[in-house]
Amino acid sequence: MKCLPRARLHAYKCAVMSDIERQATSSSPTMFSLAILTLLFTVAVNAASHGSISQPLPGTAIAPNHTFAFSYTPMADYSVSTFAYHVWLLDVLNINMSESMTSLFTSGHYFGKFDYPNYPAVPYPTNPAPAQLTMPDFSKNPPAGFAAGESAHDVRMQLLVIEEWGNGTVRRIHACFTRVVLTYASSINIKPAIGHRLQTSSVGIIYNATHVPATSQ
Numbered sequence: 001m002k003c004l005p006r007a008r009l010h011a012y013k014c015a016v017m018s019d020i021e022r023q024a025t026s027s028s029p030t031m032f033s034l035a036i037l038t039l040l041f042t043v044a045v046n047a048a049s050h051g052s053i054s055q056p057l058p059g060t061a062i063a064p065n066h067t068f069a070f071s072y073t074p075m076a077d078y079s080v081s082t083f084a085y086h087v088w089l090l091d092v093l094n095i096n097m098s099e100s101m102t103s104l105f106t107s108g109h110y111f112g113k114f115d116y117p118n119y120p121a122v123p124y125p126t127n128p129a130p131a132q133l134t135m136p137d138f139s140k141n142p143p144a145g146f147a148a149g150e151s152a153h154d155v156r157m158q159l160l161v162i163e164e165w166g167n168g169t170v171r172r173i174h175a176c177f178t179r180v181v182l183t184y185a186s187s188i189n190i191k192p193a194i195g196h197r198l199q200t201s202s203v204g205i206i207y208n209a210t211h212v213p214a215t216s217q
Helices: 006-024 029-049
Strands: 052-055 060-062 067-069 071-073 080-090 108-114 132-134 155-167 171-176 181-186 197-207
Touching: 052 197
Parallel strands: 060 197
Antiparallel strands: 052 071, 067 132, 080 108, 080 155, 155 197, 171 181
């Protein structure tokens, strides 16, 4: 499901809230209930989009030295700060954060650490993520050090984002009408943290594909 841009979402919320107010003074409890459900569903969908990778799509085939679209929506929102996020490409089929770090980070590539404009954490970003990343050629040896590359094709890998974030107060939306008081509260975890909180998101891609399954087209 495609999420609305935040500006359009805010306008949509206001329109729905106005509709709720009209229904609160009408004699149609069914329409009033539907209006409330519409608002809550819209807010929930928008919240679910935070901390997620929208590009590349799952199953995307990427050749060595080719660029591919990259887009990540951080956790940043009202009362939630994004400090930075790190992008990895890992030689694993699936990401299971319950595994030990030794078995998880076997081999792969580090694309870098990026920041995201959000006040007051990062008012002026100095290293935002590019719109495209370049897939490395793992068959080539690194420019220095005791390491060797390996030729490979049709390798299923995971593009992993690890985000550093934090939050403060509970986010709430209040609506008071003649007959009803509606309160929507969204809170991830407002307990103090030792250091930054970590959010992970991953998507499976195919490195150097010679055959792309029909489901990934």
